[in-house]
Amino acid sequence: GAGVSQSPRYKVAKRGQDVALRCDPISGHVSLFWYQQALGQGPEFLTYFQNEAQLDKSGLPSDRFFAERPEGSVSTLKIQRTQQEDSAVYLCASSFESGTGDSPLHFGNGTRLTVT
Amino acid sequence: GQNIDQPTEMTATEGAIVQINCTYQTSGFNGLFWYQQHAGEAPTFLSYNVLDGLEEKGRFSSFLSRSKGYSYLLLKELQMKDSASYLCAVRERGTYKYIFGTGTRLKVLA
Numbered sequence: 491g492a493g494v495s496q497s498p499r500y501k502v503a504k505r506g507q508d509v510a511l512r513c514d515p516i517s518g519h520v521s522l523f524w525y526q527q528a529l530g531q532g533p534e535f536l537t538y539f540q541n542e543a544q545l546d547k548s549g550l551p552s553d554r555f556f557a558e559r560p561e562g563s564v565s566t567l568k569i570q571r572t573q574q575e576d577s578a579v580y581l582c583a584s585s586f587e588s589g590t591g592d593s594p595l596h597f598g599n600g601t602r603l604t605v606t
Numbered sequence: 607g608q609n610i611d612q613p614t615e616m617t618a619t620e621g622a623i624v625q626i627n628c629t630y631q632t633s634g635f636n637g638l639f640w641y642q643q644h645a646g647e648a649p650t651f652l653s654y655n656v657l658d659g660l661e662e663k664g665r666f667s668s669f670l671s672r673s674k675g676y677s678y679l680l681l682k683e684l685q686m687k688d689s690a691s692y693l694c695a696v697r698e699r700g701t702y703k704y705i706f707g708t709g710t711r712l713k714v715l716a
Contacts, residue, residue, distance in 0.1 A: 532612075
């Protein structure tokens with residue numbers, strides 16, 4: 491596809507349930523990022539992949555959060571035993587830059603997670 | 607670490623000019639990005655400043671002053687469709703993550 495695709499668009503989970511959020515980056519983009527965005531706030535960094543390697547997971551808020559990108563393309567963010575404070579929009583972004591140089595991020599429309 | 611501050615909300619009139627500021631404290635970065643985000647949508651790239659000074663791109667311009675620790679986004683001839691949130695972001699040198707400001711929600715009134 492032409493852009494970054496995320497699914498599902500909306501997810502409602504009962505507290506304690508596990509959820510899996512999918513991101514399909516732009517083909518050929520080496521770098522993939524996950525961000526969490528609360529209402530009225532800027533995106534907060536969660537984790538970064540360069541191809542299949544997870545090089546930075548410093549933003550994951552707890553060990554209930556886990557991300558993978560096993561073949562260096564599609565990525566999944568998994569949240570175990572969801573809590574109400576996990577309610578947010580989860581944004582995925584990709585870029586062609588592979589190192590620590592700058593390049594614009596291409597974002598998906600996000601998954602809005604609501605934990606009840 | 608770094609802190610990036612933006613005003614929470616601004617209001618302006620259609621046809622006017624508005625300046626959205628972004629101040630930061632960081633030990634070093636390559637360049638500063640601006641993104642636009644309409645409600646419920648993905649942020650989209652607007653501009654990138656690596657050198658001090660003004661970068662003009664149509665109705666939108668962005669300015670960077672490293673010595674003063676701030677940037678601004680200038681929007682001219684405002685249109686209703688410019689109502690959105692505007693985010694500034696940097697990547698601290700040698701790290702992988704981009705840090706975003708809190709975002710400024712701009713309302714353009716008729």
